[in-house]
Amino acid sequence: MQIRHDWTKIREEFPTLSKKNYLNSCSLGLLSNRSRGALTRYMDLWTELGAAAWYSEWMAEISAVREGFASLINADVDEIAVLPSISAALAAISSSLNLGEGDQVVTTALDFPTVPHHFLAKSKTGVETAVVASSDRISVDLDRISSAVIDRTRLIATSRVYFTSGFVQDVGAIAEIGHRKDALVFIDDYQGNGQVPIDVKAAGVDVLVAGGLKWLLGGPGIAYMYVRRDLVAELEPTVAGWFGNRDQFSFNPNEMVFRDDAARFETGTPSVAAVFTAAEGLRIVNELGPEAIRERTSALTARLVSRLEDEGFGLRVPEETERHASITMIEMEDPAAAVEELARRNIIVDHRPGAVRISPYFYNTQNDIDEVVEALREIRTALEP
Numbered sequence: 001m002q003i004r005h006d007w008t009k010i011r012e013e014f015p016t017l018s019k020k021n022y023l024n025s026c027s028l029g030l031l032s033n034r035s036r037g038a039l040t041r042y043m044d045l046w047t048e049l050g051a052a053a054w055y056s057e058w059m060a061e062i063s064a065v066r067e068g069f070a071s072l073i074n075a076d077v078d079e080i081a082v083l084p085s086i087s088a089a090l091a092a093i094s095s096s097l098n099l100g101e102g103d104q105v106v107t108t109a110l111d112f113p114t115v116p117h118h119f120l121a122k123s124k125t126g127v128e129t130a131v132v133a134s135s136d137r138i139s140v141d142l143d144r145i146s147s148a149v150i151d152r153t154r155l156i157a158t159s160r161v162y163f164t165s166g167f168v169q170d171v172g173a174i175a176e177i178g179h180r181k182d183a184l185v186f187i188d189d190y191q192g193n194g195q196v197p198i199d200v201k202a203a204g205v206d207v208l209v210a211g212g213l214k215w216l217l218g219g220p221g222i223a224y225m226y227v228r229r230d231l232v233a234e235l236e237p238t239v240a241g242w243f244g245n246r247d248q249f250s251f252n253p254n255e256m257v258f259r260d261d262a263a264r265f266e267t268g269t270p271s272v273a274a275v276f277t278a279a280e281g282l283r284i285v286n287e288l289g290p291e292a293i294r295e296r297t298s299a300l301t302a303r304l305v306s307r308l309e310d311e312g313f314g315l316r317v318p319e320e321t322e323r324h325a326s327i328t329m330i331e332m333e334d335p336a337a338a339v340e341e342l343a344r345r346n347i348i349v350d351h352r353p354g355a356v357r358i359s360p361y362f363y364n365t366q367n368d369i370d371e372v373v374e375a376l377r378e379i380r381t382a383l384e385p
């Protein structure tokens with residue numbers, strides 16, 4: 001049975017909401033009082049304990065984020081690595097695959113650029129990157145992805161939720177496509193995790209990454225990587241550091257023995273401040289539950305889409321509501337000017353080429369939605385007479 005949350009009360013956790021209509025969580029999730037308190041606690045421990053903070057509390061909080069992320073995606077703690085960014089996760093995995101001459105990687109034109117960029121930079125070592133096109137800028141046909149996967153494909157790297165359209169991909173189907181050709185499947189779940197439930201075991205993906213910045217309410221400087229258990233031992237990165245060493249505290253410069261768990265993909269000292277704010281963000285998301293969050297954001301998104309359609313706006317959104325996450329693209333002639341004018345009215349949204357992007361989260365209300373639609377209607381009249 002799903003718990004009924006008091007969403008109005010939950011809003012009090014996020015002080016920004018008392019001043020702004022904040023509809024930009026896919027750029028940056030809001031800071032909660034709890035994360036602010038955690039950051040203060042981190043600094044207090046540093047002040048009081050100095051280096052001893054590492055052993056008594058800081059390491060424990062690193063374990064807490066591992067646990068928090070694992071429970072969110074139905075993984076085990078030893079399948080989770082804590083990293084600074086998705087780019088670092090890509091480096092860990094592609095170095096483990098030892099990609100080189102003739103190897104091919106498949107990604108798509110709608111993926112966040114850090115994914116294609118990572119592989120395109122390897123072209124000088126003979127790695128080919130197939131960037132599968134989208135015909136509508138909303139989704140990428142699974143048949144096209146399937147056709148791009150060839151015998152030389154080592155990896156499919158793509159998102160569960162596209163950052164420019166809010167489309168939720170069928171990652172289970174993508175896993176099947178990859179595995180048919182013995183390619184691994186790397187899912188960038190930065191835009192899905194927290195707002196759309198995922199069970200990595202059921203989906204059958206090999207690697208899934210997400211970061212603290214957005215729907216996980218953790219702020220910048222932290223990312224999480226799930227690696228399927230039976231793959232962990234097979235993958236030995238060539239980008240490495242002492243946090244990935246099994247005997248980290250033996251300080252032996254002559255031997256690199258990787259840890260048995262997914263922490264082998266970790267390299268250097270983590271940003272503990274980010275770990276503290278992120279741990280609290282993960283606790284909030286886990287307590288609310290991604291199912292309840294999805295129900296809430298789906299209702300907000302449905303209202304947003306229907307009100308915008310009533311007003312005659314051109315939308316770039318998935319047709320099926322179950323494939324539409326909480327990211328809505330509204331086509332406008334001058335999206336930057338619209339975003340600026342909305343900000344003047346204390347309504348915070350974002351823009352990407354050709355469109356205004358609105359991304360409500362569980363802390364938003366139907367009033368927030370009505371307000372932004374009304375403001376957009378006025379702005380359109382002023383900007384596009």
Ligand SMILES: Cc1ncc(COP(=O)(O)O)c(C=O)c1O
Pocket residue numbers: 084085086087088112114159163188189190191211213223
């Ligand atoms: C889908 C997606 N992937 C990755 C990133 C960020 O990648 P990195 O952690 O390497 O900065 C973002 C946004 O910042 C994103 O929206």
